[in-house]
Amino acid sequence: MTVTVESADPAAGNSTAEDGAATVDILAVAREQVLEQGRGLDEAQVLAVLEMPDERLEELLALAHEVRQRWCGPEVEVEGIVSVKTGGCPEDCHFCSQSGRFPTPVRAAWLDIPSLVEAAKETAATGASEFCIVAAVRGPDERLMAQMREGVAAIKAAVEINVAASLGMLTQQQVDELAEMGVHRYNHNLETARSYFPNVVTTHTWEERWETLTMVRDAGMEVCCGGIVGMGETRPQRAEFAAQLAELEPDEVPLNFLNPRPGTPFGDREPLEGREALRTIAAFRLALPRTILRYAGGREITLGDLGTEQGLLGGINAVIVGNYLTTLGRPATADLELLDRLSMPVKALSATL
Incomplete structure (x- = not known):
């Protein structure tokens, strides 16, 4: 699942510029925001996670486990x-x-x-x-x-x-x-x-x-x-x-x-x-x-x-x-x-x- 944000800052995760905006991988965002900084996802970000396709479920679970172990x-x-x-x-x-x-x-x-x-x-x-x-x-x-x-x-x-x-x-x-x-x-x-x-x-x-x-x-x-x-x-x-x-x-x-x-x-x-x-x-x-x-x-x-x-x-x-x-x-x-x-x-x- 990807979400559209207003910034094209590559540091926010994998992104591509489209009409001045960027499409960001929500798991890349979560890895930086939650795993590294310890800040939980907000409501819109949680929804993006919930709407991720099944083929990324294993990747999602692995990240959640890393967060649990870290914090x-x-x-x-x-x-x-x-x-x-x-x-x-x-x-x-x-x-x-x-x-x-x-x-x-x-x-x-x-x-x-x-x-x-x-x-x-x-x-x-x-x-x-x-x-x-x-x-x-x-x-x-x-x-x-x-x-x-x-x-x-x-x-x-x-x-x-x-x-x-x-x-x-x-x-x-x-x-x-x-x-x-x-x-x-x-x-x-x-x-x-x-x-x-x-x-x-x-x-x-x-x-x-x-x-x-x-x-x-x-x-x-x-x-x-x-x-x-x-x-x-x-x-x-x-x-x-x-x-x-x-x-x-x-x-x-x-x-x-x-x-x-x-x-x-x-x-x-x-x-x-x-x-x-x-x-x-x-x-x-x-x-x-x-x-x-x-x-x-x-x-x-x-x-x-x-x-x-x-x-x-x-x-x-x-x-x-x-x-x-x-x-x-x-x-x-x-x-x-x-x-x-x-x-x-x-x-x-x-x-x-």
């Missing part, structure tokens, strides 16, 4: 997640089987504290440095906050692992309480571009999510924010989303790929094509050169084993191991064996503190 290092951060409250959510996120508004097989359930601690121990045993507690709620009520207080304290007393949380939208008081508990990182996904969000969720706004993320960052917790690719958004909207994430400057971006769930409004959509998923991974790495870019839900059906390896060699530097909230993932041993074969060390707990 993040060779380590891969491993995380496990567990749902403390599953199903019965009042929101209408069209991709989610945990919404109480859709006729899905998922039913509301709560996890007790001993089970939560055991899940944290099992996660730590894989070598993971992060354990994320997730709840299917609009935002936490006092019952959930009390369970978080008890659960985080019990985990910290039993096992050495960073505790993260994903509990929906927060008030300032709840943000402060979570920070005081010692929650290391808070996940709240923007899910998609601001322009496409009303097609995905109608019971709350993109701006409400942004407000929670801003409060979390200001409180000193790490910000984890990503979304789902393949929900019907256009390539320009994916580029818009990458630019909006870059503006937020999250510590971590989990990239999910739509796994259509029965009973949801998106249940009949086709999974994203594998090459498109890999192209998106590389584009997001070039937009976010210093950010933890994590494989999350849907990679198994979108990419399979070979694609999973290609993504790790195309910009990904973190994985969720084991199962997701309501869907099965790859066995943790399969991911850990793959990392070992690729000579990618698992990031130690001390490196995340």
Whole structure:
């Protein structure tokens, strides 16, 4: 893919003068701007990457891997997640089987504290440095906050692992309480571009999510924010989303790929094509050169084993191991064996503190 720019400066990349303008190779631009200078691509540049032809995909992935190695290092951060409250959510996120508004097989359930601690121990045993507690709620009520207080304290007393949380939208008081508990990182996904969000969720706004993320960052917790690719958004909207994430400057971006769930409004959509998923991974790495870019839900059906390896060699530097909230993932041993074969060390707990 080539983009037209106003300057014919050969230093910007391979170029040819045409009527006072120049046609520039976007990968040459990315090599100088991102790899050498550490400045992420902007929205228009990300779109140019997303529109590159398949025959240049291998070259794109190789550059994204170089960027990841240069600005993040060779380590891969491993995380496990567990749902403390599953199903019965009042929101209408069209991709989610945990919404109480859709006729899905998922039913509301709560996890007790001993089970939560055991899940944290099992996660730590894989070598993971992060354990994320997730709840299917609009935002936490006092019952959930009390369970978080008890659960985080019990985990910290039993096992050495960073505790993260994903509990929906927060008030300032709840943000402060979570920070005081010692929650290391808070996940709240923007899910998609601001322009496409009303097609995905109608019971709350993109701006409400942004407000929670801003409060979390200001409180000193790490910000984890990503979304789902393949929900019907256009390539320009994916580029818009990458630019909006870059503006937020999250510590971590989990990239999910739509796994259509029965009973949801998106249940009949086709999974994203594998090459498109890999192209998106590389584009997001070039937009976010210093950010933890994590494989999350849907990679198994979108990419399979070979694609999973290609993504790790195309910009990904973190994985969720084991199962997701309501869907099965790859066995943790399969991911850990793959990392070992690729000579990618698992990031130690001390490196995340």
